[in-house]
Amino acid sequence: MKKINFEQLKQLVEATIFVSDGPVSRQRLRETVLAEFKVADKTLSKALNELTLDYRPRGIQLVEVASGYRFQSLDSLSPFLSRLWQESAPRYSRAMLETLALIAYRQPITRGEIEQVRGVAVSSNIIKTLTERDWIKTVGHKEVPGRPALYATTRAFLDYFSLPSLDALPSATDFADVMREGSNPDPSTGSQPSDAATSEQPKSMTVND
Amino acid sequence: MKKINFEQLKQLVEATIFVSDGPVSRQRLRETVLAEFKVADKTLSKALNELTLDYRPRGIQLVEVASGYRFQSLDSLSPFLSRLWQESAPRYSRAMLETLALIAYRQPITRGEIEQVRGVAVSSNIIKTLTERDWIKTVGHKEVPGRPALYATTRAFLDYFSLPSLDALPSATDFADVMREGSNPDPSTGSQPSDAATSEQPKSMTVND
């Protein structure tokens, strides 16, 4: 195992994240560019932290998303940067966003369960589009008649929405609470807002792939 | 025309060059992200110069090429970055291994001699692959019609197998002994007929990495 000094390590990690196609995990760093070097976990963390700070005042930022580290443009610059492309960013319908939100917060979930909560049918197109975007995937089948597919979100979903994990979803805690109420209604406390303080997350919210 | 302060200009120019697909010219900057701002040529030059200097000590550099400005990784990091696109070559064929073995044990040896032992032609590809891996080399030419190349193994070959010299290469008889001692008893001894079918090779002889 060769040695590498800290400044070189920072440069190498920085360049690697820059030239890579997607986010770069620590594991990938170790398996590729750092394969022949002896680098302590602590040292690698320090390099990543320093890089994050180095870019704080710049036009791009180093962020950690679900599948690793990536550089991305400052989101305050998006009104100007979007002028670089002819077409505008895709917009998503409420039906799609609600379906996606339900899959994100209550995964693994079947189409039937989504329809139950939303009160309307979920079109096959929505499931197809979400699958094609690689935001959701089938993680199994529910053992009920018809064995419907169970959907869960992917790392690509978290990466796209710039989230390090499902816990970082907005209002994740409120959601978990009400969902628990829903599955186990307790009329005596149901309407009391103090109840919402519970922060326990259902296990079903972890991403598995 | 709106105003933009120098720091914001630098951030915007920086992010634009980063998120663009190819090099970005001054003209493109002016036509897109800077379209609504009043920026003097001198100011834009200053921003580009400062950015170039800012990145001097980093793992990537801002350079001006024919069609504009672009960021690229530091030259000196290329050997390490190539590991990001590593690909695994397929396993070696039996023909390849036999050719290598004959060169190792019978060097210096010509291709014709290898073909004589193996009873089949040795493809040029095999010689090429072994040469590219730096395991064999031409050490001379045999003075027979056609002056065929004489092949021998290299220092790198010995290093790969952790052999101090070719002398340390196990002889066929040594190997047979190890096979008998190991989990694969010689069927002729008949001591453990149930094991005779096993063709697994003794792990102790594997020298990888």
Next chain:
Amino acid sequence: MNTPSSVTPQEAADEATDAPVQQPLPLAFINGEALIEKPQDLFIPPDALEVILETFEGPLDLLLYLIRKQKFDITTLPVATVTRQYMEYVEVMTALKLELAAEYLLMAAILAEIKSRLLLPKRSADDDEEDDPRAELIRRLKEYELVKQAAEDLDAQPRMERDIFAVQVDTSDQVAPLRIEPDVSLQDIVLAFTSAMKRAEAFEHHVIEREALSTRERMSLILTTLEHAHYTPLESLFTVDEGRSGVVVSFLAILELVKENLICCVQAGPFARIHVKLQSNEED
């Protein structure tokens, strides 16, 4: 979800306020046609028939809208008022000849059922609170409201392509992909050699010994040394620090090379220095 004490007065109040404007409840509507009176606050362009279904994500969404519009609390759902308004909207949909989504009709039925159950006289004052027929609907409304909020939050979340853009930097020059060569074990080589030799019966008499191998290695080495030199003094091929066995190996290698006609030895005269050179050089 509700305390029984609050239910009855609230319910009574609802019925009271609604009384003057109460339409004949169109239970008949579910079976076919009924009253047609557009809600005044909902603007529906005559040429945009699907506007309602596009505006609302379903019956729960429509119900939520009605509740919010009247600034009611979901937890004390005023069934009578909401049911009447809901029916009006559904009426508009039928009036506009929209193919009514089954979900809207189902909700109409649920509302009607809840309303009818509320109208039935209670068996006792402290009836089981879970008996409130509205409870399930309230739970669903609250749940849906949360999903709606979550979808809005998700939409507001900074995302790729719209708010943030991925950075792509090229390598300085063409970085060649690193090729990972397959692993080969020593045993692979020995096995390959054994099997090759086994097939070549004619070569059986060539038993490969350790000694022979070191000789052959030395042969390769000598060939390499001589490659570019025209004449090399024979003694330079021997190194003293290798000891006697080293000298023997070198000597055997030289003899073997001479025998195989790969090198030739030249001696100018008796007792003169012996020089060796590659056989090939002579012909060049």
